[in-house]
Amino acid sequence: MRQGRQLDEIRVNKELLNGALETPAWWKWAVLFFATIVVTGFVVFGIQTNKGLGVTGLSRPVFWGAYITTFVFWVGISHAGIMISAILRLTQAEWRRPVTRAAELLTVFSLLTALSFPVIHAGRPWRIIYWIFPYDFARGLWPNIRSPLIWDPAAIGTYLTGSTLFLYVALLPDLGVLRDRTTGWRHAMYGALSLGWRGNPRQWRLQTVAGVLLSALMLPIFVSVHSIVSWDFAVTPGVEGWNSTIFAPYFVIGAVHSGVSAVVTMMALMRWLWKWDNFIRPEHFDALARLLIVVATAWFGFTVVEILFSLYTLEGPELAFRDMQIFQWPWSGMFVTFLLCAFFIPVTMWLFKSVRSSIVLMFWTSILVNIGMWLERFLIIVPSLARKQPFVYTWGSYQPSIVEFTMMAWSFAFVAMNMLLFARFFPLIPLFESKESMVFTTEMKIGRTTIPAVLREQE
Amino acid sequence: MAKTSILGLYEDPEDGAKAMDALHAANMDPNDFDVLTGTPYPEGAFGEHVPQHRLFRFPVFGAMVGFTLAIVFTAATQLAWPIVTGGKPILAVPAMLIITYELTMLSAVVMTVIGILFESRLPNFNPGAYDTRITEGLIGVVVSVEEGRESEIEAILNNAGAMETKRA
Numbered sequence: 001m002r003q004g005r006q007l008d009e010i011r012v013n014k015e016l017l018n019g020a021l022e023t024p025a026w027w028k029w030a031v032l033f034f035a036t037i038v039v040t041g042f043v044v045f046g047i048q049t050n051k052g053l054g055v056t057g058l059s060r061p062v063f064w065g066a067y068i069t070t071f072v073f074w075v076g077i078s079h080a081g082i083m084i085s086a087i088l089r090l091t092q093a094e095w096r097r098p099v100t101r102a103a104e105l106l107t108v109f110s111l112l113t114a115l116s117f118p119v120i121h122a123g124r125p126w127r128i129i130y131w132i133f134p135y136d137f138a139r140g141l142w143p144n145i146r147s148p149l150i151w152d153p154a155a156i157g158t159y160l161t162g163s164t165l166f167l168y169v170a171l172l173p174d175l176g177v178l179r180d181r182t183t184g185w186r187h188a189m190y191g192a193l194s195l196g197w198r199g200n201p202r203q204w205r206l207q208t209v210a211g212v213l214l215s216a217l218m219l220p221i222f223v224s225v226h227s228i229v230s231w232d233f234a235v236t237p238g239v240e241g242w243n244s245t246i247f248a249p250y251f252v253i254g255a256v257h258s259g260v261s262a263v264v265t266m267m268a269l270m271r272w273l274w275k276w277d278n279f280i281r282p283e284h285f286d287a288l289a290r291l292l293i294v295v296a297t298a299w300f301g302f303t304v305v306e307i308l309f310s311l312y313t314l315e316g317p318e319l320a321f322r323d324m325q326i327f328q329w330p331w332s333g334m335f336v337t338f339l340l341c342a343f344f345i346p347v348t349m350w351l352f353k354s355v356r357s358s359i360v361l362m363f364w365t366s367i368l369v370n371i372g373m374w375l376e377r378f379l380i381i382v383p384s385l386a387r388k389q390p391f392v393y394t395w396g397s398y399q400p401s402i403v404e405f406t407m408m409a410w411s412f413a414f415v416a417m418n419m420l421l422f423a424r425f426f427p428l429i430p431l432f433e434s435k436e437s438m439v440f441t442t443e444m445k446i447g448r449t450t451i452p453a454v455l456r457e458q459e
Numbered sequence: 460m461a462k463t464s465i466l467g468l469y470e471d472p473e474d475g476a477k478a479m480d481a482l483h484a485a486n487m488d489p490n491d492f493d494v495l496t497g498t499p500y501p502e503g504a505f506g507e508h509v510p511q512h513r514l515f516r517f518p519v520f521g522a523m524v525g526f527t528l529a530i531v532f533t534a535a536t537q538l539a540w541p542i543v544t545g546g547k548p549i550l551a552v553p554a555m556l557i558i559t560y561e562l563t564m565l566s567a568v569v570m571t572v573i574g575i576l577f578e579s580r581l582p583n584f585n586p587g588a589y590d591t592r593i594t595e596g597l598i599g600v601v602v603s604v605e606e607g608r609e610s611e612i613e614a615i616l617n618n619a620g621a622m623e624t625k626r627a
Contacts, residue, residue, distance in 0.1 A: 009497060009596035142536035146544075146554045154558050158565040165572045172581075177497065180591035195582035199593060202510040204499040206579040209514055213571055217518060221564050228557065435498040 034417035041410025053123040062385040062398035071117035072377045074110045080259030081107025082222035086215035095287045097433040098279045104167045109418045111160040155228040173432040226255045240321035241384040250302040258373035264366035282357040289356035342372025464587030464627045467600045467616030475598035478619035479506045495599035517574025518567040525566025529559035588627035
């Protein structure tokens with residue numbers, strides 16, 4: 001059942017461009033708030049660069065901590081875009097329409113944020129350039145492509161470039177609408193960005209084909225990115241809990257879980273902030289929750305298998321590591337919190353239609369999932385390193401410092417601020433997708449009842 | 460000969476389709492008229508010829524270029540500073556495959572986007588007659604007409620029910 005009003009094109013333009021053509025009162029304050037955190041983050045990063053990584057909690061033997069955890073977390077969130085946009089586009093899921101743009105956008109900004117973390121983590125960030133670009137031509141020295149630290153920028157760079165282009169191509173028709181609704185410098189800007197879009201059958205045809213073709217191309221990239229991120233850990237022999245063949249699919253499905261949950265969070269915020277009740281409706285949350293039940297269950301299966309197979313070998317160091325990760329404080333507290341937040345509480349709640357249709361409950365359960373998924377990455381990275389060496393006297397622990405907490409807050413503020421800035425200039429819900437839905441949606445009378453029906457062109 | 464662009468605006472898609480039929484009937488070259496909409500309509504809804512494209516060639520070409528460059532890049536960089544690790548070959552094929560895969564896909568995506576723009580005939584900053592109400596739901600039928608036939612074409616557009624015509 002459609003739970004919103006059917007609008008005409010003028011009304012669709014007016015409602016969906018309310019963020020881009022007008023400045024809501026709250027917008028400036030929200031941007032100011034996040035900008036303050038972002039600036040604070042830059043200052044703290046400056047202090048860290050000046051003083052060195054000693055200001056973090058990183059110390060022997062744990063040299064990968066909150067920064068790398070947050071890097072993996074944001075790469076995971078970035079999987080929202082392609083999961084929602086590409087898979088649902090390819091399967092012609094009608095409910096994807098209001099969701100795709102926000103999901104693609106979340107991909108772009110979370111990837112940008114994720115890419116920042118290896119730089120922050122490097123301590124001497126200018127040295128990052130050695131990883132990616134050839135240096136010291138005199139000696140013919142090049143980056144070592146055998147290192148996963150080279151695979152990461154290759155994969156994430158490809159994903160970021162592809163996602164940005166995907167976002168831009170799908171934005172073209174809406175840029176044409178904005179060009180037609182604006183004057184002055186904005187008209188010139190949208191005119192240039194829309195490249196002279198007119199909306200003739202050739203352009204619409206190409207737009208449809210582009211959506212399918214780019215989706216098909218982005219899907220293998222999407223799978224490769226988190227696989228490669230997982231290989232940062234999985235190709236390292238000698239670290240208990242890391243050297244696992246299951247890591248690539250485990251990370252990918254976990255990324256989808258956290259990414260789709262982040263889209264739910266974002267959709268709820270969009271509905272509340274821009275009052276898009278006619279576009280983001282309870283039926284969309286219901287559909288996303290059903291998808292999440294499947295994804296979360298698959299992810300939980302991988303979690304169980306990962307632990308089960310590590311125990312199956314009955315090797316002493318592996319058993320000792322799992323004992324610490326699951327039963328010893330403080331890891332045990334985090335482990336229970338992680339399982340409750342990422343799976344048991346939200347999935348149990350999503351089984352009920354009343355929860356799936358409640359935007360408030362969907363918002364909070366999606367937040368819970370991402371708390372859990374951050375902890376999952378932390379529990380994979382840190383305990384393994386804490387007991388990396390075989391000798392007890394080399395064991396250690398790790399606690400993030402205030403600097404690391406600030407940089408984590410910076411990452412959330414950076415994504416939020418960029419989303420708000422984007423929303424001030426561009427529509428967060430694709431106008432043409434909403435309008436197309438109106439053209440292809442009708443009502444059918446069967447007997448004494450009327451049901452909504454979606455028409456499809458024959459391929 | 461210089462051509463004039465004439466736009467007819469219609470509220471009802473049916474009238475837009477009638478205008479297209481009338482232009483066909485007047486033996487206009489199909490390349491000289493087009494329908495403009497703010498919404499993607501089903502193909503052939505206005506009796507227009509279904510546009511053909513060669514978009515699928517672009518990603519294939521891009522992938523081939525990316526694959527070649529990636530193989531050259533990964534092989535040449537390893538050979539430029541040979542690191543013998545445990546007596547294994549200098550060229551680490553599994554690692555090369557990962558970088559090659561990513562660069563192949565990157566090049567395929569970039570070429571696809573170039574193909575989309577090329578096949579969509581974008582950028583085009585000289586679009587002829589246009590009306591901003593098209594993105595509010597009106598249907599535009601735009602005709603590129605030789606000098607001297609403007610009145611004839613305007614009459615065709617008006618007879619099909621145009622609420623307004625304009626020249627550019």
